[in-house]
Amino acid sequence: MKKNIAILGSTGSVGQQSLDVIRDNPGMKVAAITANRNIGLIEAQAREFSPKMVCVMDEDAAKELRVRLGDTDIMVLSGMEGLVSAATMDECDCVLTAVVGNVGMLPTYEAISAKKDIALANKETLVSAGEIITEEVRKNDVKLLPVDSEHSAIFQCINGTENKIKRILLTASGGSFRGKKREDLKNVTASDALKHPTWNMGRKITIDSATLMNKGLEVIEAKWLFGVDVSQIEVLVHPQSIVHSAVEFMDHSVIAQLSKPDMRLAIQYALTCPERLPCNIPPMDFSSGLSLTFEHPDRETFECLGLAYKAVERGGTLPTVMNAANEIAVEKFLSGEIGFLQIAELVEKCMQEHDVCAVESIEQLIEIDRKTREYAKSIVL
Secondary structure: OOEEEEEEOOOOHHHHHHHHHHHOOOOEEEEEEEEOOOHHHHHHHHHHHOOOEEEEOOHHHHHHHHHHOOOOOOEEEEHHHHHHHHHHOOOOOEEEEOOOOHHHHHHHHHHHHOOOEEEEOOHHHHHHHHHHHHHHHHHHOOOEEEOOHHHHHHHHHHOOOOOOEEEEEEEEOOOOOOOOOHHHHOOOOHHHHOOOOOOOOOHHHHHHHHHOHHHHHHHHHHHHHHOOOHHHEEEEEOOOOOEEEEEEEOOOOEEEEEOOOOHHHHHHHHHHOOOOOOOOOOOOOOOOOOOOOOEOOOOOOOOHHHHHHHHHHHOOOHHHHHHHHHHHHHHHHHOOOOOOOHHHHHHHHHHHHOOOOOOOOHHHHHHHHHHHHHHHHHOOO
Protein backbone atom coordinates (compact mmCIF):
# COMPACT_ATOMS: atom_id res chain seq x y z
CA MET A 1 0.00 0.00 0.00
CA LYS A 2 1.92 3.02 -1.29
CA LYS A 3 0.53 6.41 -0.39
CA ASN A 4 1.92 9.88 0.33
CA ILE A 5 -0.06 11.51 3.10
CA ALA A 6 -0.34 15.03 4.49
CA ILE A 7 -1.58 15.03 8.09
CA LEU A 8 -3.25 18.24 9.22
CA GLY A 9 -3.12 18.20 13.02
CA SER A 10 -0.37 15.63 13.54
CA THR A 11 0.20 16.48 17.23
CA GLY A 12 -3.42 15.86 18.28
CA SER A 13 -4.90 12.55 19.37
CA VAL A 14 -6.04 11.42 15.90
CA GLY A 15 -2.88 12.81 14.29
CA GLN A 16 -0.60 10.86 16.60
CA GLN A 17 -2.59 7.66 16.07
CA SER A 18 -2.41 8.25 12.30
CA LEU A 19 1.37 8.27 12.57
CA ASP A 20 1.13 4.98 14.50
CA VAL A 21 -0.73 3.51 11.52
CA ILE A 22 1.93 4.81 9.12
CA ARG A 23 4.69 3.27 11.27
CA ASP A 24 2.97 -0.11 10.86
CA ASN A 25 2.58 0.31 7.08
CA PRO A 26 6.02 0.95 5.54
CA GLY A 27 4.60 1.78 2.10
CA MET A 28 2.92 4.90 3.49
CA LYS A 29 4.98 8.08 3.51
CA VAL A 30 4.43 11.39 5.28
CA ALA A 31 4.52 14.31 2.84
CA ALA A 32 3.55 17.05 5.32
CA ILE A 33 2.52 17.52 8.93
CA THR A 34 0.92 20.48 10.69
CA ALA A 35 0.26 21.59 14.25
CA ASN A 36 -0.98 24.60 16.17
CA ARG A 37 2.01 25.38 18.40
CA ASN A 38 3.33 22.13 19.90
CA ILE A 39 6.80 22.52 18.39
CA GLY A 40 8.48 20.00 20.67
CA LEU A 41 6.31 17.15 19.42
CA ILE A 42 6.15 18.23 15.79
CA GLU A 43 9.95 18.58 15.69
CA ALA A 44 10.27 14.98 16.88
CA GLN A 45 7.71 13.87 14.29
CA ALA A 46 9.50 15.79 11.53
CA ARG A 47 12.84 14.17 12.38
CA GLU A 48 11.29 10.70 12.44
CA PHE A 49 9.19 10.90 9.27
CA SER A 50 11.18 13.46 7.20
CA PRO A 51 8.26 15.23 5.53
CA LYS A 52 8.96 17.79 2.84
CA MET A 53 6.87 20.40 4.65
CA VAL A 54 5.86 21.30 8.20
CA CYS A 55 3.34 24.00 9.12
CA VAL A 56 2.75 25.56 12.54
CA MET A 57 -0.25 27.87 12.84
CA ASP A 58 1.38 30.12 15.45
CA GLU A 59 3.98 32.35 13.71
CA ASP A 60 6.23 32.74 16.75
CA ALA A 61 6.30 28.97 17.22
CA ALA A 62 7.08 28.55 13.52
CA LYS A 63 10.07 30.87 13.83
CA GLU A 64 11.48 28.77 16.66
CA LEU A 65 10.82 25.55 14.74
CA ARG A 66 12.75 26.90 11.72
CA VAL A 67 15.74 27.31 13.99
CA ARG A 68 15.33 23.84 15.52
CA LEU A 69 15.06 22.20 12.08
CA GLY A 70 17.79 24.32 10.57
CA ASP A 71 20.01 21.28 10.08
CA THR A 72 17.39 19.64 7.80
CA ASP A 73 15.90 20.38 4.36
CA ILE A 74 12.37 20.49 5.79
CA MET A 75 10.37 23.57 4.80
CA VAL A 76 8.62 25.27 7.74
CA LEU A 77 5.53 27.37 6.98
CA SER A 78 2.98 29.07 9.23
CA GLY A 79 -0.63 30.21 9.47
CA MET A 80 -3.60 29.38 7.27
CA GLU A 81 -1.54 29.95 4.13
CA GLY A 82 0.89 27.28 5.28
CA LEU A 83 -1.95 24.93 6.19
CA VAL A 84 -3.40 25.26 2.70
CA SER A 85 0.04 24.72 1.16
CA ALA A 86 0.43 21.49 3.12
CA ALA A 87 -3.01 20.33 2.00
CA THR A 88 -2.40 21.03 -1.69
CA MET A 89 1.25 20.10 -2.19
CA ASP A 90 2.03 18.12 -5.35
CA GLU A 91 3.79 15.34 -3.45
CA CYS A 92 0.72 14.15 -1.51
CA ASP A 93 -2.01 11.76 -2.68
CA CYS A 94 -4.22 11.95 0.38
CA VAL A 95 -4.88 14.60 3.04
CA LEU A 96 -5.85 13.36 6.49
CA THR A 97 -7.61 16.27 8.19
CA ALA A 98 -7.27 15.75 11.93
CA VAL A 99 -7.37 19.39 13.05
CA VAL A 100 -10.10 20.33 15.51
CA GLY A 101 -12.74 22.89 14.60
CA ASN A 102 -13.60 25.04 11.61
CA VAL A 103 -9.92 25.73 10.93
CA GLY A 104 -10.08 22.57 8.80
CA MET A 105 -12.73 23.88 6.42
CA LEU A 106 -10.63 25.96 4.00
CA PRO A 107 -7.63 23.60 3.66
CA THR A 108 -9.98 20.65 3.12
CA TYR A 109 -11.85 22.55 0.42
CA GLU A 110 -8.60 23.60 -1.28
CA ALA A 111 -7.23 20.05 -1.10
CA ILE A 112 -10.34 18.72 -2.84
CA SER A 113 -10.02 21.43 -5.48
CA ALA A 114 -6.42 20.24 -5.98
CA LYS A 115 -7.81 16.72 -6.56
CA LYS A 116 -6.51 15.17 -3.35
CA ASP A 117 -8.38 12.31 -1.70
CA ILE A 118 -9.55 13.24 1.80
CA ALA A 119 -9.48 11.08 4.94
CA LEU A 120 -11.77 13.18 7.11
CA ALA A 121 -11.48 13.28 10.90
CA ASN A 122 -12.48 16.96 11.08
CA LYS A 123 -16.26 16.65 11.32
CA GLU A 124 -16.75 20.43 11.63
CA THR A 125 -15.88 20.82 7.93
CA LEU A 126 -18.97 18.91 6.81
CA VAL A 127 -21.11 20.43 9.56
CA SER A 128 -20.33 23.97 8.41
CA ALA A 129 -19.89 23.45 4.68
CA GLY A 130 -21.33 20.05 3.79
CA GLU A 131 -23.19 21.28 0.73
CA ILE A 132 -20.13 22.97 -0.76
CA ILE A 133 -17.65 20.26 0.22
CA THR A 134 -19.69 17.37 -1.22
CA GLU A 135 -20.28 19.27 -4.47
CA GLU A 136 -16.55 19.95 -4.77
CA VAL A 137 -15.85 16.24 -4.17
CA ARG A 138 -18.27 15.31 -6.95
CA LYS A 139 -16.87 17.91 -9.33
CA ASN A 140 -13.25 16.82 -8.83
CA ASP A 141 -13.99 13.09 -8.69
CA VAL A 142 -12.00 12.48 -5.49
CA LYS A 143 -12.64 10.24 -2.51
CA LEU A 144 -14.05 11.54 0.77
CA LEU A 145 -13.31 8.81 3.30
CA PRO A 146 -14.56 8.95 6.91
CA VAL A 147 -12.13 8.56 9.81
CA ASP A 148 -14.57 8.97 12.72
CA SER A 149 -15.19 5.47 14.08
CA GLU A 150 -18.97 5.84 13.67
CA HIS A 151 -18.85 6.99 10.06
CA SER A 152 -16.16 4.47 9.22
CA ALA A 153 -18.52 1.80 10.59
CA ILE A 154 -21.40 3.03 8.43
CA PHE A 155 -19.11 3.20 5.39
CA GLN A 156 -18.00 -0.39 5.99
CA CYS A 157 -21.59 -1.56 6.47
CA ILE A 158 -22.81 -0.17 3.15
CA ASN A 159 -19.80 -1.32 1.09
CA GLY A 160 -20.91 -3.93 -1.43
CA THR A 161 -24.60 -3.08 -1.08
CA GLU A 162 -26.89 -1.08 -3.32
CA ASN A 163 -27.02 1.46 -0.53
CA LYS A 164 -30.77 1.00 0.07
CA ILE A 165 -30.55 2.56 3.51
CA LYS A 166 -33.69 2.69 5.62
CA ARG A 167 -32.06 3.91 8.82
CA ILE A 168 -28.61 4.72 10.18
CA LEU A 169 -28.13 3.74 13.82
CA LEU A 170 -25.44 6.14 15.02
CA THR A 171 -24.01 4.96 18.33
CA ALA A 172 -22.77 7.19 21.16
CA SER A 173 -20.87 6.30 24.30
CA GLY A 174 -22.97 8.75 26.32
CA GLY A 175 -19.87 10.64 27.42
CA SER A 176 -18.71 11.46 30.92
CA PHE A 177 -22.18 12.23 32.31
CA ARG A 178 -24.37 9.43 30.93
CA GLY A 179 -27.34 8.90 33.24
CA LYS A 180 -27.02 12.30 34.92
CA LYS A 181 -29.88 14.82 35.07
CA ARG A 182 -29.74 18.61 34.80
CA GLU A 183 -29.71 19.00 38.58
CA ASP A 184 -26.61 16.80 38.72
CA LEU A 185 -24.77 18.90 36.13
CA LYS A 186 -25.16 22.40 37.57
CA ASN A 187 -21.76 22.45 39.25
CA VAL A 188 -19.66 19.96 37.29
CA THR A 189 -16.18 21.09 36.30
CA ALA A 190 -14.11 20.77 33.16
CA SER A 191 -12.04 18.14 34.96
CA ASP A 192 -15.19 16.10 35.55
CA ALA A 193 -16.28 16.42 31.92
CA LEU A 194 -12.87 15.37 30.57
CA LYS A 195 -13.05 11.92 32.23
CA HIS A 196 -14.38 9.98 29.26
CA PRO A 197 -15.24 6.37 30.15
CA THR A 198 -14.05 4.60 26.96
CA TRP A 199 -12.17 6.90 24.55
CA ASN A 200 -8.93 8.85 24.89
CA MET A 201 -9.55 12.01 22.87
CA GLY A 202 -8.64 15.68 22.74
CA ARG A 203 -10.17 18.20 25.14
CA LYS A 204 -12.66 19.78 22.75
CA ILE A 205 -14.11 16.53 21.41
CA THR A 206 -14.30 15.09 24.95
CA ILE A 207 -16.43 18.04 26.09
CA ASP A 208 -18.56 17.69 22.94
CA SER A 209 -19.03 14.04 23.85
CA ALA A 210 -20.16 15.02 27.35
CA THR A 211 -22.77 17.48 25.99
CA LEU A 212 -23.78 15.11 23.15
CA MET A 213 -22.93 17.90 20.71
CA ASN A 214 -20.34 15.56 19.23
CA LYS A 215 -23.14 13.20 18.27
CA GLY A 216 -25.12 16.10 16.85
CA LEU A 217 -22.16 17.05 14.68
CA GLU A 218 -21.90 13.44 13.56
CA VAL A 219 -25.58 13.38 12.59
CA ILE A 220 -24.94 16.28 10.23
CA GLU A 221 -21.73 14.70 8.95
CA ALA A 222 -23.59 11.43 8.22
CA LYS A 223 -26.24 13.28 6.24
CA TRP A 224 -23.61 14.65 3.85
CA LEU A 225 -21.36 11.59 3.72
CA PHE A 226 -24.10 9.10 2.95
CA GLY A 227 -26.73 11.21 1.18
CA VAL A 228 -29.56 10.44 3.59
CA ASP A 229 -32.23 12.62 5.11
CA VAL A 230 -31.62 13.56 8.72
CA SER A 231 -34.89 11.80 9.65
CA GLN A 232 -33.18 8.52 8.70
CA ILE A 233 -30.45 8.97 11.34
CA GLU A 234 -31.18 7.67 14.84
CA VAL A 235 -28.80 8.14 17.76
CA LEU A 236 -28.44 5.28 20.23
CA VAL A 237 -26.37 5.42 23.41
CA HIS A 238 -24.13 2.36 23.57
CA PRO A 239 -21.80 2.73 26.60
CA GLN A 240 -19.52 -0.21 25.73
CA SER A 241 -18.37 1.50 22.48
CA ILE A 242 -18.05 -1.86 20.72
CA VAL A 243 -20.75 -1.43 18.06
CA HIS A 244 -19.42 1.63 16.29
CA SER A 245 -22.63 2.09 14.30
CA ALA A 246 -25.09 0.05 12.26
CA VAL A 247 -27.22 0.37 9.14
CA GLU A 248 -30.75 -0.93 8.67
CA PHE A 249 -31.66 -1.64 5.06
CA MET A 250 -35.02 -1.64 3.29
CA ASP A 251 -35.59 -5.32 4.10
CA HIS A 252 -35.06 -4.54 7.85
CA SER A 253 -31.78 -6.41 7.89
CA VAL A 254 -29.25 -4.64 10.16
CA ILE A 255 -25.51 -4.77 9.54
CA ALA A 256 -23.15 -3.47 12.25
CA GLN A 257 -19.39 -3.01 12.58
CA LEU A 258 -17.81 -4.08 15.87
CA SER A 259 -14.32 -3.70 17.27
CA LYS A 260 -12.46 -2.64 20.38
CA PRO A 261 -12.61 1.18 20.83
CA ASP A 262 -9.38 2.14 19.05
CA MET A 263 -9.22 4.89 16.43
CA ARG A 264 -6.32 3.25 14.61
CA LEU A 265 -8.66 0.78 12.92
CA ALA A 266 -10.85 3.52 11.39
CA ILE A 267 -7.78 5.55 10.42
CA GLN A 268 -6.14 2.59 8.71
CA TYR A 269 -9.28 1.61 6.80
CA ALA A 270 -9.64 5.17 5.48
CA LEU A 271 -6.06 5.02 4.20
CA THR A 272 -6.18 1.48 2.74
CA CYS A 273 -9.77 0.72 1.70
CA PRO A 274 -11.00 -1.34 0.01
CA GLU A 275 -8.03 -3.42 1.20
CA ARG A 276 -7.94 -4.70 4.77
CA LEU A 277 -4.48 -5.00 6.26
CA PRO A 278 -3.37 -6.32 9.66
CA CYS A 279 -3.96 -3.73 12.39
CA ASN A 280 -2.15 -3.58 15.70
CA ILE A 281 -5.21 -3.50 17.97
CA PRO A 282 -6.57 -6.21 20.32
CA PRO A 283 -9.02 -8.66 18.70
CA MET A 284 -12.59 -9.10 19.90
CA ASP A 285 -13.17 -11.91 22.41
CA PHE A 286 -16.84 -12.90 22.24
CA SER A 287 -16.43 -15.62 24.90
CA SER A 288 -15.49 -13.17 27.66
CA GLY A 289 -19.02 -12.40 28.85
CA LEU A 290 -19.38 -9.45 26.49
CA SER A 291 -22.57 -7.45 27.06
CA LEU A 292 -23.92 -4.91 24.55
CA THR A 293 -26.62 -2.46 25.67
CA PHE A 294 -28.44 0.37 23.90
CA GLU A 295 -30.67 3.21 25.06
CA HIS A 296 -32.18 6.40 23.72
CA PRO A 297 -30.30 9.64 24.48
CA ASP A 298 -31.69 12.02 27.10
CA ARG A 299 -32.39 15.09 24.98
CA GLU A 300 -33.97 17.02 27.85
CA THR A 301 -30.74 16.94 29.85
CA PHE A 302 -28.34 17.11 26.91
CA GLU A 303 -29.89 19.84 24.80
CA CYS A 304 -27.02 20.18 22.31
CA LEU A 305 -28.14 17.10 20.39
CA GLY A 306 -31.52 18.70 19.73
CA LEU A 307 -29.86 21.96 18.69
CA ALA A 308 -27.82 20.09 16.08
CA TYR A 309 -30.95 18.43 14.66
CA LYS A 310 -32.65 21.83 14.60
CA ALA A 311 -29.70 23.39 12.76
CA VAL A 312 -29.52 20.74 10.03
CA GLU A 313 -33.30 20.60 9.58
CA ARG A 314 -33.40 24.39 9.06
CA GLY A 315 -30.28 24.19 6.91
CA GLY A 316 -28.62 27.05 5.08
CA THR A 317 -26.04 28.88 7.16
CA LEU A 318 -27.46 27.81 10.55
CA PRO A 319 -25.18 24.75 11.02
CA THR A 320 -22.16 27.03 10.49
CA VAL A 321 -23.40 29.32 13.26
CA MET A 322 -24.17 26.41 15.58
CA ASN A 323 -20.70 24.96 15.12
CA ALA A 324 -18.85 28.25 15.61
CA ALA A 325 -20.91 29.08 18.71
CA ASN A 326 -20.22 25.65 20.17
CA GLU A 327 -16.46 26.02 19.70
CA ILE A 328 -16.50 29.28 21.66
CA ALA A 329 -18.86 27.86 24.29
CA VAL A 330 -16.53 24.91 24.88
CA GLU A 331 -13.55 27.28 25.19
CA LYS A 332 -15.47 29.32 27.76
CA PHE A 333 -16.40 26.22 29.75
CA LEU A 334 -12.83 24.90 29.74
CA SER A 335 -11.58 28.26 31.02
CA GLY A 336 -14.21 28.37 33.78
CA GLU A 337 -16.08 31.33 32.28
CA ILE A 338 -19.42 29.49 31.95
CA GLY A 339 -20.99 26.37 33.45
CA PHE A 340 -21.58 23.07 31.69
CA LEU A 341 -25.30 23.64 31.11
CA GLN A 342 -24.59 27.10 29.72
CA ILE A 343 -22.81 25.60 26.69
CA ALA A 344 -26.19 24.75 25.13
CA GLU A 345 -27.61 28.10 26.29
CA LEU A 346 -24.90 30.06 24.50
CA VAL A 347 -25.21 28.00 21.31
CA GLU A 348 -28.99 28.40 21.24
CA LYS A 349 -28.73 32.17 21.73
CA CYS A 350 -26.38 32.51 18.74
CA MET A 351 -28.69 30.37 16.61
CA GLN A 352 -31.72 32.45 17.57
CA GLU A 353 -29.98 35.71 16.69
CA HIS A 354 -28.83 34.55 13.25
CA ASP A 355 -30.73 35.44 10.07
CA VAL A 356 -30.46 32.19 8.14
CA CYS A 357 -29.64 32.45 4.45
CA ALA A 358 -28.71 30.09 1.63
CA VAL A 359 -25.14 28.82 1.37
CA GLU A 360 -23.34 30.57 -1.48
CA SER A 361 -19.58 30.13 -1.10
CA ILE A 362 -16.81 28.99 1.19
CA GLU A 363 -15.83 32.64 1.72
CA GLN A 364 -19.36 33.43 2.92
CA LEU A 365 -19.22 30.61 5.48
CA ILE A 366 -15.79 31.68 6.72
CA GLU A 367 -17.13 35.20 7.31
CA ILE A 368 -20.26 33.92 9.10
CA ASP A 369 -18.04 31.71 11.24
CA ARG A 370 -15.87 34.72 12.15
CA LYS A 371 -18.84 36.95 13.04
CA THR A 372 -20.47 34.21 15.11
CA ARG A 373 -17.31 33.70 17.12
CA GLU A 374 -17.07 37.42 17.85
CA TYR A 375 -20.71 37.52 18.96
CA ALA A 376 -20.38 34.35 21.07
CA LYS A 377 -17.33 35.77 22.83
CA SER A 378 -19.29 38.93 23.71
CA ILE A 379 -22.19 37.09 25.33
CA VAL A 380 -22.31 37.22 29.13
CA LEU A 381 -24.51 34.55 30.70
